[in-house]
Amino acid sequence: MRLSERLLEIARLVPKGSSVADVGTDHALLPIYLIKEGIARKVIAIEVRPAPWRRAMESVAQAGLSDFIDVRLGDGFGPLKVGEVDVAIIAGLGGETIWSIMEKAPEIAGSLEALILQPMKNVHRLRKALFENSFEITEERVVLSGERYFEILVAKKGTSRSFDEEDLMIGPVLKGRRTPEVLEYIKRRLDRLDGRIKELEGRDSENARRAKESMLREMELLKVVLKKWSAFRP
Numbered sequence: 439m440r441l442s443e444r445l446l447e448i449a450r451l452v453p454k455g456s457s458v459a460d461v462g463t464d465h466a467l468l469p470i471y472l473i474k475e476g477i478a479r480k481v482i483a484i485e486v487r488p489a490p491w492r493r494a495m496e497s498v499a500q501a502g503l504s505d506f507i508d509v510r511l512g513d514g515f516g517p518l519k520v521g522e523v524d525v526a527i528i529a530g531l532g533g534e535t536i537w538s539i540m541e542k543a544p545e546i547a548g549s550l551e552a553l554i555l556q557p558m559k560n561v562h563r564l565r566k567a568l569f570e571n572s573f574e575i576t577e578e579r580v581v582l583s584g585e586r587y588f589e590i591l592v593a594k595k596g597t598s599r600s601f602d603e604e605d606l607m608i609g610p611v612l613k614g615r616r617t618p619e620v621l622e623y624i625k626r627r628l629d630r631l632d633g634r635i636k637e638l639e640g641r642d643s644e645n646a647r648r649a650k651e652s653m654l655r656e657m658e659l660l661k662v663v664l665k666k667w668s669a670f671r672p
């Protein structure tokens with residue numbers, strides 16, 4: 439089965455020869471790909487719901503990869519011991535859920551060479567939690583998969599550093615990466631925010647007012663970055 443561009447980009451970030459945990463594996467598509475392509479030497483695939491866990495086990499057995507992929511039932515890093523893997527992937531969950539998985543097992547999260555994180559929403563909240571807990575963001579990517587852009591972060595326990603709103607809303611790596619893809623992504627984000635603000639017009643509840651305010655601030659920050667980039671001609 440062909441992997442989505444989102445999962446392929448995650449696979450590209452996995453260091454060759456590493457042992458990997460895939461938390462929230464669902465169908466185990468990514469672990470199967472990582473082993474078949476010779477990227478990972480072993481994968482521990484973790485799933486909290488029994489039905490997908492059973493399906494993942496069946497897919498791994500059908501692919502003949504049960505010696506390389508260990509499918510475990512459990513919550514987050516719960517079924518994992520310190521030192522069992524070098525890298526963890528947590529993809530396809532909300533930013534706050536990703537952080538709650540890391541927060542529940544600091545000894546595991548802190549021991550990994552890399553955490554490859556792909557939040558579906560609340561990326562800024564995930565970045566804030568990472569910064570506040572001395573995780574460094576070493577790499578960030580945006581990938582267009584189907585109709586939608588996704589952000590992928592690579593983090594590792596490091597030292598504490600200061601951060602600002604740009605670091606949270608755009609990202610410490612992305613804000614310095616003026617590639618056509620990142621530019622297009624920022625423009626799409628601006629269009630989407632503009633559309634959502636227009637939808638809120640005429641609604642004067644406290645919630646609507648707060649949402650509008652935070653979206654306007656996000657737009658302002660995105661425009662500042664675009665302006666800085668347009669002033670910089672390499």
Ligand SMILES: C[S@@+](CC[C@H](N)C(=O)[O-])C[C@H]1O[C@@H](n2cnc3c(N)ncnc32)[C@H](O)[C@@H]1O
Pocket residue numbers: 445461462463464465484485486487490512513514515528529530531539
């Ligand atoms: C939307 S799927 C994403 C699947 C795959 N990681 C991807 O990115 O395509 C999320 C999966 O994570 C599982 N999940 C959610 N919370 C989890 C947790 N705390 N521990 C393990 N699995 C979890 C869900 O049951 C679901 O199968």
